[in-house]
Amino acid sequence: MKSRLKIVMIASECEPYAKSGGLADVVGSLPVALQELGHEVIVILPKYAEIDSIRFSLQPFLSPLGVWMGNTEEWCSVHTTSKHGVAVYFIESDKYFARWGYYHDADMNDYLDNARRFGFFTRAALQLCRDIGFRPDIVHVHDWQTALGAAYLKIWHWNDPLLGRARSVLTIHNIAHQGVYDRADFEYLGLQWGNFTTEKFEDHGKINMLKGGIYYADMVNTVSPSYANETRTPVGGNGLAPYLNAKGERYLGILNGADYHVWNPETDPLIPAHFSRTDLSGKAVCKRELQKRFLLDVQPDVPVIGVVSRLAAQKGLDLLAASIEDAVKNMLVQFVVLGSGEKGLAHYFGTLPARYPGRIGSYIGYNVELSHLIEAGADFFLMPSLFEPCGLNQMYSLRYGTLPIVRATGGLDDTVQQYDEKKGTGTGFKFIQPTASALYFTVGWAVSTYYDRKDHLAQMIQQAMSQDYSWDHSARQYEHLYFRSIAD
Numbered sequence: 063m064k065s066r067l068k069i070v071m072i073a074s075e076c077e078p079y080a081k082s083g084g085l086a087d088v089v090g091s092l093p094v095a096l097q098e099l100g101h102e103v104i105v106i107l108p109k110y111a112e113i114d115s116i117r118f119s120l121q122p123f124l125s126p127l128g129v130w131m132g133n134t135e136e137w138c139s140v141h142t143t144s145k146h147g148v149a150v151y152f153i154e155s156d157k158y159f160a161r162w163g164y165y166h167d168a169d170m171n172d173y174l175d176n177a178r179r180f181g182f183f184t185r186a187a188l189q190l191c192r193d194i195g196f197r198p199d200i201v202h203v204h205d206w207q208t209a210l211g212a213a214y215l216k217i218w219h220w221n222d223p224l225l226g227r228a229r230s231v232l233t234i235h236n237i238a239h240q241g242v243y244d245r246a247d248f249e250y251l252g253l254q255w256g257n258f259t260t261e262k263f264e265d266h267g268k269i270n271m272l273k274g275g276i277y278y279a280d281m282v283n284t285v286s287p288s289y290a291n292e293t294r295t296p297v298g299g300n301g302l303a304p305y306l307n308a309k310g311e312r313y314l315g316i317l318n319g320a321d322y323h324v325w326n327p328e329t330d331p332l333i334p335a336h337f338s339r340t341d342l343s344g345k346a347v348c349k350r351e352l353q354k355r356f357l358l359d360v361q362p363d364v365p366v367i368g369v370v371s372r373l374a375a376q377k378g379l380d381l382l383a384a385s386i387e388d389a390v391k392n393m394l395v396q397f398v399v400l401g402s403g404e405k406g407l408a409h410y411f412g413t414l415p416a417r418y419p420g421r422i423g424s425y426i427g428y429n430v431e432l433s434h435l436i437e438a439g440a441d442f443f444l445m446p447s448l449f450e451p452c453g454l455n456q457m458y459s460l461r462y463g464t465l466p467i468v469r470a471t472g473g474l475d476d477t478v479q480q481y482d483e484k485k486g487t488g489t490g491f492k493f494i495q496p497t498a499s500a501l502y503f504t505v506g507w508a509v510s511t512y513y514d515r516k517d518h519l520a521q522m523i524q525q526a527m528s529q530d531y532s533w534d535h536s537a538r539q540y541e542h543l544y545f546r547s548i549a550d
């Protein structure tokens with residue numbers, strides 16, 4: 063019989079408590095899926111100022127919790143709640159988390175004490191396991207924010223009766239963010255100068271938290287097979303390819319799942335009408351509502367292309383900015399853009415509707431309800447990412463019969479099947495070159511399919527809606543990874 067694992071998931075985001083991107087979706091869903099497979103999972107998060115204790119029924123759990131950082135003992139307190147039976151703990155520290163946002167200030171400047179903030183948080187999480195007598199088989203950490211967990215296990219806890227036998231798994235959600243900070247914090251982080259080497263933490267005289275985590279983790283994975291391959295190359299690896307390659311088979315890609323409890327057009331409480339593969343009539347209602355909400359001309363037969371995205375260079379929205387005006391001038395098509403992030407892009411997309419009334423709608427900000435309405439009401443969903451470790455929205459789009467138009471990179475390439483014009487098969491439209499003209503022509507290809515090959519479009523919608531990217535499959539792959547790390 064398969065044994066039941068004890069897993070602690072330490073992360074900087076988790077839906078619904080704290081979310082800036084897909085990391086939160088993953089940390090929100092994977093523990094529940096693992097628990098459904100019979101494992102015991104706890105999740106530990108920072109208690110950011112904006113987490114609403116009342117809304118999420120947070121209970122005081124432990125205070126004070128002492129955490130050694132370098133030569134200083136820091137104090138914090140712990141709150142708890144539960145999500146579908148998974149215990150979730152929050153580390154509260156006024157010094158580090160009673161401030162705006164998660165990683166940067168309102169002007170998008172990184173907090174200068176981020177290494178200390180997340181180093182402290184990660185150590186506090188391990189300390190919490192000890193204080194509550196939780197003896198994990200697996201310590202699962204995510205991205206640079208908690209990568210040090212893998213190092214702490216090996217440096218400090220190898221002989222610890224509670225943590226000593228735990229194996230570490232580091233998931234990289236985005237290699238563009240590595241947590242590179244001033245070496246002055248190294249001692250505070252408790253990492254010992256002997257480890258400040260190129261092989262481990264040192265990166266051009268600074269500390270690279272992700273790199274150190276890669277070195278120490280028993281297993282490292284990223285969030286799609288294609289992105290795993292891309293990051294093994296000098297361009298895709300952002301300087302870390304040699305270290306990932308050094309892991310050999312201990313580095314691999316596991317595709318994220320989509321949470322179909324949340325993203326299901328048959329039950330979604332955030333959309334005006336429900337629909338399914340066999341009855342798409344509700345989708346037309348959603349489209350009408352979407353056109354109204356974004357002040358577009360209410361035309362059921364004009365295709366709507368939706369975008370929901372962080373406004374960041376990674377997402378390729380510069381390419382869209384360089385082609386969207388030509389698209390609305392030359393094609394009978396509408397666009398809706400929902401996003402927040404970089405100021406230049408926010409200003410550009412925020413002011414477009416006034417220049418193209420009825421044709422382009424936008425909302426600059428973070429809005430979950432609108433994100434669901436766009437997935438449900440649009441005909442196509444555009445993700446022109448320059449790189450995309452996995453991407454979740456294209457998977458949601460498939461389920462909502464909203465055909466993705468994507469650049470063939472990372473997880474987008476792995477989850478969207480190219481339209482075959484001869485057979486009428488496929489689940490979306492892909493382009494390879496990261497250029498505005500490639501995007502423009504692919505949008506044109508989708509739009510012409512909408513008008514001229516309606517039977518193909520209908521067939522593609524059926525194919526898209528029957529794809530299965532549920533967490534169940536991904537969770538089994540993580541389970542396998544955990545067992546492998548224990549067997550080695």
Ligand code: ADP
Nearest residue numbers: 083084371372401402427428429433453454455
């Ligand atoms: P990333 O993590 O790189 O931002 P993903 O596609 O993995 O990309 O995940 C993005 C998640 O964030 C999705 O759940 C998406 O719906 C959500 N999201 C992004 N921007 C917004 C926004 N402005 N409003 C609401 N949800 C958003």
Ligand code: GLC
Nearest residue numbers: 084085235285450451452453
């Ligand atoms: C990152 C990536 C995104 C991925 C998400 C969750 O934010 O940019 O592609 O889907 O993490 O793994």
